[in-house]
Structures are given as structure tokens and as C-alpha cells.
Amino acid sequence: MGNxxxxxxxxxxxxxxxxNLIHDAITAIxxxxxxxxxxxxxxxxxxxxxxxxxxxxxxxxxxxxxxMLYNVMRTGESLHQVYHQPRADVHVFISAEPLxxxxxxxxxxxxxxxxxxxxxxxxxxxxxxxxxxxxxxDEPYIGPSTQTVLQxxxxxxxxxxxxxxxxxxxxxxxxxxxxxxxxxxMQHDGPFIPIACDALPPALADVELFGFQGGLLSEExxxxxxxxxxxxxxxxxxxxxxALPPPVQRALAKALRVGSFARVGSALRKAINCxxxxxxxxxxxxxxxxxxxxxxxxxxxxxxxxxxxxxxCQFFLARLAREMGRxxxxxSDEVLALLRAYDWPGNVAELxxxxxxxxxxxxxxxxxxxxxxxxxxxxxxxxxTGDATPLAVVSRAAERTRIEExxxxxxxxxxxxxxxLGISRGAxxxxxxxxxxxxx
Numbered sequence: 322m323g324n325x326x327x328x329x330x331x332x333x334x335x336x337x338x339x340x341n342l343i344h345d346a347i348t349a350i351x352x353x354x355x356x357x358x359x360x361x362x363x364x365x366x367x368x369x370x371x372x373x374x375x376x377x378x379x380x381x382x383x384x385x386x387x388x389m390l391y392n393v394m395r396t397g398e399s400l401h402q403v404y405h406q407p408r409a410d411v412h413v414f415i416s417a418e419p420l421x422x423x424x425x426x427x428x429x430x431x432x433x434x435x436x437x438x439x440x441x442x443x444x445x446x447x448x449x450x451x452x453x454x455x456x457x458x459d460e461p462y463i464g465p466s467t468q469t470v471l472q473x474x475x476x477x478x479x480x481x482x483x484x485x486x487x488x489x490x491x492x493x494x495x496x497x498x499x500x501x502x503x504x505x506x507m508q509h510d511g512p513f514i515p516i517a518c519d520a521l522p523p524a525l526a527d528v529e530l531f532g533f534q535g536g537l538l539s540e541e542x543x544x545x546x547x548x549x550x551x552x553x554x555x556x557x558x559x560x561x562x563x564a565l566p567p568p569v570q571r572a573l574a575k576a577l578r579v580g581s582f583a584r585v586g587s588a589l590r591k592a593i594n595c596x597x598x599x600x601x602x603x604x605x606x607x608x609x610x611x612x613x614x615x616x617x618x619x620x621x622x623x624x625x626x627x628x629x630x631x632x633x634c635q636f637f638l639a640r641l642a643r644e645m646g647r648x649x650x651x652x653s654d655e656v657l658a659l660l661r662a663y664d665w666p667g668n669v670a671e672l673x674x675x676x677x678x679x680x681x682x683x684x685x686x687x688x689x690x691x692x693x694x695x696x697x698x699x700x701x702x703x704x705x706t707g708d709a710t711p712l713a714v715v716s717r718a719a720e721r722t723r724i725e726e727x728x729x730x731x732x733x734x735x736x737x738x739x740x741x742l743g744i745s746r747g748a749x750x751x752x753x754x755x756x757x758x759x760x761x
Contacts, residue, residue, distance in 0.1 A: 340361075341362075343360060343362060344362055345434060345436070346367070347359075347363060347432070348363055348379070349429055350430055351428060352427060354390075354755045355377065355379075356376065357375070359374050359375055362436075366411065366413075366434065367407075380752075383407060389405075389432075390430040390432060393417045393418065393430045397419050399418045400415065401416045402414045402415075404655050404662070405434075412436075412437050412654060413435060413436055413437060413438075414434070414437055414658065415432055415435075416433045416434075417430055417431065437661075465629060465632075470488075470618055486596075486598045486616050486617075486618060487562070487598075487615035488601075488618055488620050489600070489601055489618070490620030490622070491620075492602065492667070493623075493667045493668030493669055494620045494623065495669050496620055497515065497560065497600070500513075501513055501556075501558075503598065504555060504596070507556075507596065509554055511552065511553060511554025512552060512554075512556075514548050514556065514557050514558065514595075516529065516558070516559050517561065518561045519564035526565055526569045527568075529547060529548060530548055530549060530569065531547040531572070531576075532585065533584055533586050534586035544584060546584075552595035558599075558600070559597065559600070561600065562601055562611070563601045563605040563607055575610070577614045577615075580593050623665040623671075624664045630660055630661050630672065633669060633673075634657065634672070634676060637672070637673050637677075638650060638680065638688075641677055650680060650685075651687045653688065656688050656690060656693065659690060659693065660675075678693075678694060680692075721758070724738070724742065724752060724753065724756065724758060725758065727741040727742050728753075728758070
């Protein structure tokens with residue numbers, strides 16, 4: 322790609338313009354704790370102008386962040402997407418890295434903060450809505466994105482014509498819940514008849530679907546109805562329809578196309594009198610004939626609609642608490658952030674099981690990170706920063722005095738002094754360096 326700088330007239334440093342193009346707040350400090358980088362996003366997030374903070378110790382502004390960056394320099398370990406609430410009205414995911422020069426010498430640390438305050442506020446509103454839903458309804462919770470799918474299905478002429486629908490989505494995304502919600506919105510009194518197509522014996526799949534005429538498989542003179550007949554006036558839900566044998570898929574496609582079917586062993590055709598909703602996994606192939614007659618709608622995985630996690634959490638917590646006969650536990654912002662940071666390969670179903678586990682083991686009125694499975698709790702700020710906690714929100718002069726007193730009381734023993742101050746030994750070393758209190 323060539324050297325971009327050869328086209329720039331004269332000496333020009335692109336570092337500052339590039340940093341200011343980044344939407345996340347970026348802060349860097351040197352080993353003295355002095356701020357060396359503070360981009361435009363950091364100024365906007367915290368309301369601190371660049372000229373006020375550059376060249377000054379970060380401890381003058383953010384004691385907690387200062388100690389976290391010191392901890393990164395001390396351990397040499399990176400932090401990635403850790404939830405933090407630096408101010409009462411600010412919520413972020415923070416990542417941090419130690420910085421080294423070309424000789425491998427530590428020269429500082431850098432932090433990148435993603436502002437999630439608006440998501441936390443949105444989550445709080447969704448939690449209130451979901452709590453109200455759980456209080457007044459026995460129906461499953463439907464998030465905003467699923468509501469959109471539902472509206473498309475129920476506000477088009479498709480359902481009035483009994484046109485078949487295919488819901489394409491990963492396991493656990495709530496495809497069956499959507500199908501049941503469609504049936505409720507249709508306001509039909511008929512049944513909801515589900516079939517797990519991947520559990521059917523291939524040789525009997527057509528019989529299960531269409532039924533059979535008497536005398537073919539038994540001595541029953543009247544034969545037996547299939548699931549299509551049993552769903553009359555309601556809905557037939559075909560889960561994992563891609564698992565049906567190809568001949569059965571083609572027979573189903575023909576039935577849906579002409580609006581009628583025949584039992585196995587009979588030439589008499591019967592009208593289809595139910596709504597048919599099928600589901601399939603992304604990437605799977607259907608018989609082309611069946612794919613042509615199904616109206617496809619995609620259901621997003623939970624990782625692509627994380628803004629809905631708070632609503633699902635509150636709904637599940639209310640249901641689980643009622644089921645277990647206990648008060649609804651509250652959900653802290655830290656735990657909610659950890660849940661949002663996880664990718665949920667099992668989607669909504671995995672989230673429900675996670676919360677069931679958390680409610681079961683929770684000993685108090687608030688779910689903490691200790692109540693979550695290990696895979697989710699490892700991103701917690703307190704766990705990653707260990708005992709590197711700020712002395713207190715006090716002035717620099719008072720902090721220096723407290724450090725001096727602890728060193729005198731411990732007779733210079735830094736391990737004991739750090740314990741007296743409630744901080745790590747490494748953090749004490751950096752603070753001593755910051756205040757020029759180095760001792761032999």
C-alpha cells in the first residue's frame with residue numbers, strides 16, 4: 322500500500338487526528354502516573370478538557386482508574402472489556418494494556434473505555450417493562466426485535482390466507498415462542514400442535530404428518546389423523562423442518578401449495594385448516610420445492626440483540642422467584658454488564674438457565690458475580706484488579722500523608738504498609754514513586 326506519509330507535505334503526526342476519530346475514550350499514562358494521551362471521546366465522556374488533564378497525574382481526577390492502570394503496569398497483564406462505573410452517572414467497558422519501549426522497558430499503560438451508559442439506561446427501562454409483563458401475564462416475554470417479527474407476521478395478509486412461514490434461527494432464539502405468539506394474535510381457539518421433526522423416525526414421518534387410512538398400518542377401520550388434521554383451527558409448528566426426509570418435504574410442499582393433503586394410503590384429499598409455521602437452523606438446506614412455498618423470516622441470535630438482555634433478565638427473575646416462592650432478587654449494573662459482555666451461544670434458553678442457576682445459589686436479595694457461572698464472572702472488575710483498591714476519595718495531600726504514616730507505622734515494611742492502606746504492594750510502590758517517597 323505504499324507509505325502514506327510521502328504524500329503529506331512537511332513533517333506531520335497523524336496520531337492525534339486518528340485518536341480523535343475513535344469513538345471510545347482513550348487514556349494513556351506514563352510510569353509516573355502522568356496523563357500522556359486523552360482523546361476527544363474521553364473529553365466528551367468525562368467533561369474534562371485536554372489542556373486540564375494532559376501532563377497531570379491521573380490520580381488528581383480518577384483515583385480508581387489510576388490504581389487500575391498501575392495494577393496493569395505492575396502485573397503486565399491486560400484487561401479486556403471489564404465493566405466499571407467510574408462515576409455515578411457513567412458506565413463503561415474498559416480494556417487496558419501495559420506499554421513497553423523497543424528495549425522491553427515498561428513506559429506506561431493505556432486504557433480504552435466504551436461508553437455503555439445509554440445501554441444501562443435502556444436496560445433499566447426494559448427491566449421495568451418486563452417486570453410489569455411478568456406480573457400481569459402468563460405469556461412468554463417477547464423482546465423488541467421479536468415484536469418486530471411478530472408485527473410483520475400479524476399485520477400482513479399472509480396469515481389470513483394461511484400462508485406457511487419459515488422462522489430461520491439458531492437453537493434457543495425463541496422461534497417456538499414466536500409461533501405461539503402468532504397463534505395468540507390470530508385469536509383462534511384451535512390448538513398449538515408441535516412436531517420435533519428431527520425426532521421422527523424417517524419411515525414414519527409422512528404418517529405422523531398426514532395420518533393414515535385404516536387397514537394400512539393397523540386394523541383401525543377409520544384410520545388415524547395426522548398432525549395437520551389435529552391442528553385444525555389452530556397452528557402446526559414444525560421444529561427443525563430440515564430434518565424431514567426429502568420425499569416428505571416435497572409432499573408437504575405440494576400440500577401447502579395446493580392447500581390440501583391426503584392421508585397415507587388414501588386418495589381422498591382434505592383441506593388444510595391450520596396455520597403452518599416451520600423452523601430451521603441457519604445454513605441448513607431445505608428441499609427446493611418446500612423452500613419455495615415457505616415465507617422466510619430470520620430470528621436474530623441473542624448476541625446480535627444484547628440490548629434485550631435486561632428485559633429477558635427481569636422477566637425470568639420474576640418468573641423464577643414466583644416459582645421458587647421467594648422475593649425477586651435485584652440485578653446490579655455490574656452483573657448486567659457481565660451478562661451483556663457474554664456472547665450466549667445457547668441464546669435466550671441459555672440465559673434462562675444461567676439465571677435459574679444464579680437464583681438458586683443466591684443467598685441475598687441481590688445477584689452478584691459470585692452467583693454466575695465462571696465463564697461469565699471472570700470479566701468482573703474486582704476479580705481482575707485484585708486488592709488494588711483506591712485508598713479513598715481524598716485529596717492528594719491527604720493521600721500522601723496517609724502513605725507516610727503507614728510507612729512510619731510499619732517501619733518501612735511495604736507489605737505491612739500496603740495492608741494498612743488496603744491496597745496492593747505494587748500499587749503502593751507506584752504511589753510512593755508518584756509522591757517521591759522512594760526509600761531503601
